[in-house]
Amino acid sequence: MIVPISGNVTYSITLDPTVWIFDDRKVLLEEAFNKKQEIQEDDNELERASKRWDREVYQQNIKPPVNASIKKFEREKILANSYVMPLEDFIANAEAKQSAESAILLAGDKEIKISLDALKDSYFLFAVDGKPLKEDGPVHLYFKDGSNREDPIKHISKIVIE
Template identity: 65%
Template sequence: MIVPIIGNVTYSITLDPTVWIFDDRKILLEELTENKLSTAEETDEIEKASKRWEKELDPQFHKPPVNRSIKQFEREKILTSSYVMPLKDFINNAEIKTDVEDVTLVTENGDYNITIDDLKEGYFLFALDGKPLKENGPVHFLYQDGANINDPIVGIKKIVIN
């Protein structure tokens, strides 16, 4: 149930989608399909630059946000909702080396080549109806624009940065 990021990166990272349910960065699948853009992308450039600067100065920046307390309503919502995780933070933390243009998603059914920009802006579907993706899992890849929402890349076992 883990997905390693390997290849032309400074740091090989292992993703564990089973713990993402407690991560504040997760997005409801319904919100993704309705908006097709995350709220971070809707903010203006000045606000983005300001947030990046504040994060760089914050010593707690390198710790992922985690839900500290989950109320009963939120617990029920988690157990019945479908969630996606934006990949940008993970890809940035792996520190991709220069001149990388494409990525190979290694799956049970063969390899898929996508651009590095598609990967950075993409999402991993990791929970469907509150349950982890055991069949064709552990994650499904969705493009940012939702073009493959009905036919995601499934069964991803490894991300190879070429």
């Protein structure tokens, strides 16, 4: 259930989609292809940063620190939705080298070549109804423009940057 990113990168990294359900960067699949979502993400990031700051300040004044857990309502919401994760941050963390121009996606028994820019401008579907993709996963690739919304690239198990 992991997806390594290797090849023409400074750092080979391994993605674990099973933990993304708790990541603040995840996007609801239904909202992923809306342009309005990008504006909301900026507002949401500022709001999340504010909440993190408040939580840190609050926890510093409590001895011992309190572990802020997911509320029951949030847990139920998470387990009822499908989510995608933007890939831009992961490609940035791997630090694709200047000469890198494309990526090969190992998808089942196929190798699919796409441009590095297209990869950066994509989402990985990692959860349907709050559950990992076991049968045709671990992830599916969707382009942010929605051009392959009806036919995503499935069974992705590795990314090799060229």
